Amino acid sequence: MALILVLIILGIIPIALISLIVTAIIKKKKESSNNFEISVRNIYCYLILIITLFIIVIGTINTFKVGLDVLLPEERVSYSYYYNEEQEMKNSNIVEMLSTLALVATCIPIFIYHSNITKELRKDKSDVKEEIA
Numbered sequence: 001m002a003l004i005l006v007l008i009i010l011g012i013i014p015i016a017l018i019s020l021i022v023t024a025i026i027k028k029k030k031e032s033s034n035n036f037e038i039s040v041r042n043i044y045c046y047l048i049l050i051i052t053l054f055i056i057v058i059g060t061i062n063t064f065k066v067g068l069d070v071l072l073p074e075e076r077v078s079y080s081y082y083y084n085e086e087q088e089m090k091n092s093n094i095v096e097m098l099s100t101l102a103l104v105a106t107c108i109p110i111f112i113y114h115s116n117i118t119k120e121l122r123k124d125k126s127d128v129k130e131e132i133a
Helices: 002-030 033-071 080-132
Strands: none
8 A cells, every 4th residue: 555655646746746837937927036936935835745744644644553553463373483473573563653653753843844934925925915906
């Protein structure tokens, strides 16, 4: 499932980015260069917001899923030679849980920072529109 999500992301993001850049270039011809820079900043910020939000949601879901596997493992018939396999699975689940938790913890500040930037850009854009009107 993770492979499918990665393939979708790798396919959609470049297409979306190219279409947004083409849209911004077309708008550049109609607008001044200052508005073009603002458009490119908006595209960049929203793209970062979408990517980090996607990572946060998928990472949180994966953290809970793996965390439940660590806390509530499946019951198996315990033979002495299965111990190593069970311990290895538990260790890999713990490593995966901590990795996804670290990924989510890293993406949250990035999301908050870019969210504040987009709020300022929207505020500046609304102030410019009010001055024009």
